[in-house]
């Protein structure tokens with residue numbers, strides 16, 4: 754399975770705070786960005802670097818810089834925006850490609866309403882960000898769109914993943930590596946992750962909470 758659950762103590766602690774029913778919008782937002790940054794650190798461990806020579810304070814010095822593919826971060830609207838600043842805090846020059854999807858709460862299938870991608874996707878690593886991987890419909894639709902536009906190297910960062918969503922992404926796109934702070938237990942009858950975080954978009958934007966359990 755192309756899934757990595759990052760069980761770093763800081764991630765486990767922060768995710769534990771995010772699961773509190775009474776968490777404020779402010780705290781949920783801050784923690785989502787912090788966990789996103791920590792997942793970014795893990796997901797970029799194998800990025801290639803090359804050495805080159807620069808003029809340092811005491812003469813020429815060999816230093817390293819990132820080489821090879823550049824990065825585009827791909828937030829899935831809305832909730833993916835809640836992770837964007839965290840990713841950009843570590844990769845500040847990354848270009849941002851935006852995909853707007855909303856899950857139809859009856860069919861649980863994702864409906865697309867926006868696709869605004871950067872150029873040269875075939876030369877970039879695409880880092881998809883979305884707090885929740887539930888049925889996997891939104892993630893598969895996003896990967897489909899990115900591949901149609903030429904993307905070849907795609908990774909996904911999600912705060913919480915359900916086994917059902919992981920399987921669906923793996924079946925459709927086994928080449929896509931998923932990084933998550935937690936593989937949770939299951940989906941409930943409304944397609945919400947248990948124990949999960951509730952409705953991540955509503956928590957990040959402060960919109961009304963749905964009855965999800």
Ligand SMILES: O=P(O)(O)OC[C@H]1O[C@H](OP(=O)(O)OP(=O)(O)O)[C@H](O)[C@@H]1O
Pocket residue numbers: 829830831832833854855856857861863883884885886887888889890891892918944953954955
């Ligand atoms: O794996 P899936 O079953 O597709 O569900 C996960 C999707 O649902 C949520 O978005 P939502 O559709 O609620 O949109 P929002 O971010 O605008 O709230 C979440 O942020 C994912 O994009």
Ligand SMILES: O=c1cc[nH]c(=O)[nH]1
Pocket residue numbers: 832885887944945946947949950951952953954
């Ligand atoms: O658990 C879930 C499932 C879909 N979308 C969310 O925000 N949370």
Ligand SMILES: [Mg+2]
Pocket residue numbers: 832952953954955
């Ligand atoms: Mg939502």
